[in-house]
Amino acid sequence: MTHKIILLACLAVSVCGAAKVPVAIYYESLCPDSAKFITEQLYPAMKTELRDFVELTFVPFGKSQFFTQGSEVTFTCHHGPNECYGNKVHACAIEHIQANSYQVEYTRESLTLDFINCLMRAGKNFPDNVYPGQRCATENHVNNWENIKTCANTTDGSILLRKAGETTQRLKEPLTSVPTILFNEQFDKKVNERAQVNFAGTLCKYVSAPQPRICAQHNGAMGLVGTGSLLSAILGIWFMRQLFN
Structure with missing residues (x-):
């Protein structure tokens, strides 16, 4: 018995x-196509039961470039300097957002997803030219915006963004479009295109x-x-x- x-x-x-399906999102903070995918495809799908079947990784770099001179790292970004700052905010948020024991309904993953979705939904149009980090943190229960902001404005943010760049450069198939979505660490052009119009249905093929x-x-x-x-x-x-x- x-x-x-x-x-x-x-x-x-x-x-x-x-087993959870590894999904990696290579994107840019001010890219309209990245914003469309994250807010209209990824975010709604991850608010369903599909979230329990995904191991999600965000890589905020895209077609940016970085140059190292001694200990200094400089970046040029696809949509200009503001995007470089935005990419750093995303990289710092991914690194530093933590769940709180007294908010059991929020996980580190859900807080990060909600925060990134809010930033991407804001697009390029910021009221009074104020970056929406503080607002998105407040609206989405992220309690350490000051730490994220400090990170983005110091060498810590540069280090994290460089790591995102190195991860992007290590792709077996060089990144040619943004966003790029990998399932199971594999790039397939048709799968990438399909995921951008039907992420949930594409993910289900792997579940x-x-x-x-x-x-x-x-x-x-x-x-x-x-x-x-x-x-x-x-x-x-x-x-x-x-x-x-």
Whole structure:
């Protein structure tokens, strides 16, 4: 009986503990296409149950360049100096945002996503030319804006942005468009283009069974079930029958 319980537990883990899909977003803070993708595709999808199936990485650099002279690092950015500052704010936020034990409804990942979405939604038009970092932090329960701002205005921000640049430069396929979206650390031009108009549906192609309901809405549940996913589904049915027999 003990061995049977252990076997059932192992099957439960294999059926229910699906691995998260690594998704990396290479973007620029003032890029209109980046803003459109993050606010209209990525953010709405990540506010559904799909968030539990994704390991999300933001890389705020894009087509920027950096030059090192001694200990100094200078940047040139696709949309000008303001974008360089914005990229630093994003890089510092990704590094420094932390969840608080008294706000259990917010995770580090959800706070970062909400903050970045707010910044991208603001676009290039800032009221009174004030960067929306303080406002977006306040609106989205990010309590350490001062630390983020200090980081962005010091060498700490430059170091983090350079790291984002180095990560971008290490791509196997050199970045040619922004945003660029990688699934499972692999670049595919068609997948990248499809993700920008249907991120949720594209992500579902990579999610193992049991899939969230939203995947059925986007692609048809059976159309997405591959051999491995079908086996997991069969094991799941067998597990439930054994459990209640």
